[in-house]
Amino acid sequence: MKSDFKKEIRTYSARHGEFSVVTVPTLQFLMIDGHGNPGTAQAYKDALTTLYPVAYKLKFFSKNELGKDYGVMPLEGLWWADDMESFTSARDKSRWDWTLMNMVPDWITPEHFDAAREVVAKKGEAPALDALRLEPLEEGMSVQTLHVGPYDAEGPVLEEMHSSFIPGNSLAMTGKHHEIYLGDVRRTAPEKLKTILRQPVKPAV
Numbered sequence: 001m002k003s004d005f006k007k008e009i010r011t012y013s014a015r016h017g018e019f020s021v022v023t024v025p026t027l028q029f030l031m032i033d034g035h036g037n038p039g040t041a042q043a044y045k046d047a048l049t050t051l052y053p054v055a056y057k058l059k060f061f062s063k064n065e066l067g068k069d070y071g072v073m074p075l076e077g078l079w080w081a082d083d084m085e086s087f088t089s090a091r092d093k094s095r096w097d098w099t100l101m102n103m104v105p106d107w108i109t110p111e112h113f114d115a116a117r118e119v120v121a122k123k124g125e126a127p128a129l130d131a132l133r134l135e136p137l138e139e140g141m142s143v144q145t146l147h148v149g150p151y152d153a154e155g156p157v158l159e160e161m162h163s164s165f166i167p168g169n170s171l172a173m174t175g176k177h178h179e180i181y182l183g184d185v186r187r188t189a190p191e192k193l194k195t196i197l198r199q200p201v202k203p204a205v
Contacts, residue, residue, distance in 0.1 A: 003070040005103065012180065014146040014196045019165045024139040024198070028108065029076070029101040030055060032131050037093035043128070047100045050126040051075075055102045057116040062108065073103040078176040099176075101137070110134055139175060144198035150190040157197060166201055175200030 006012045011024045030051055034043040055072050063069040078099040081092075113134040120126050143166055147157050158177070166173060180196035 001069075003068070003105070005070060005073060005105070011142075011144070011198075012196070014144045016146040016148050019143055019145045019161060021169070021171075021201070022142055022144055024142050024200075026136050026138040027103050028106050028134065028136050029103050030058075030113075031099050031101050031133050031135050032128055033097075033099050035097050037096070038098065039093065044098070044100070046127040047131075048075075050120075050128040050132055051100055051102050053120045053123070053126050054113075054116050054129075054132060055104065057119055058104055058108055058112060061112060061116060062105070066107065068105070068107060070105055075181045076101040076103065077179050077181075079179065080176045104134070108134070139178070139198070139200045141171075141202065142175075142178075142198050142200045143169075143171065144196055147195045147197050148191075149193060151193065151195065154195070154197060161197065161199060166199065167204065170204045171201040172204040173199055174202045 009025065009027075011022050014020060032047040032051060034041065034047055036043060038044045052072075059070060059072050078101065080097050081095045083095070117129060117132065121129055126132075143161060145157065145161065147154050162173065178196075178198040178200070180198070182194040182196065183192065185193065
């Protein structure tokens with residue numbers, strides 16, 4: 001049976017127009033770090049070009065060698081900057097730092113990852129392969145919502161999340177802003193894009 005982690009892991013769903021406090025399980029990801037405007041930075045393009053060949057290599061290895069099939073998960077990203085207004089009011093993308101990620105199941109081991117990376121390296125089509133790593137992410141308590149629309153329209157939603165909902169519920173931000181891209185930007189009209197916006201939190205002191 002093919003696993004669909006988007007359905008099996010409850011935190012891969014959220015409601016539009018509603019902030020929810022959730023507990024995110026510790027999950028394992030392929031990760032690549034970078035800096036700069038995702039629309040123009042070569043590092044961002046190289047990260048995408050690297051991430052998915054390895055993700056698919058692991059998926060087919062798991063299916064064919066381990067007998068465990070699963071759907072490749074959507075692109076995710078951690079985003080941060082020295083001044084978080086870069087995400088809300090200013091939206092100054094040149095100041096953004098990011099980690100692009102793709103979730104893989106916990107039965108994928110570092111040895112499987114190394115083997116997949118070696119196979120992809122031989123094809124010479126993954127420019128950021130040396131920067132790719134396999135690592136767990138522990139977020140725990142988080143606030144999230146579903147944003148529907150262009151990425152550049154996220155600002156007011158994040159402002160409400162950061163400045164109103166989180167402090168209004170006696171919470172404080174911790175960790176990095178997290179986005180899960182449920183729509184394919186290449187095939188979906190901007191007004192129909194669906195993105196889960198997540199912020200790890202802790203009880204305010």
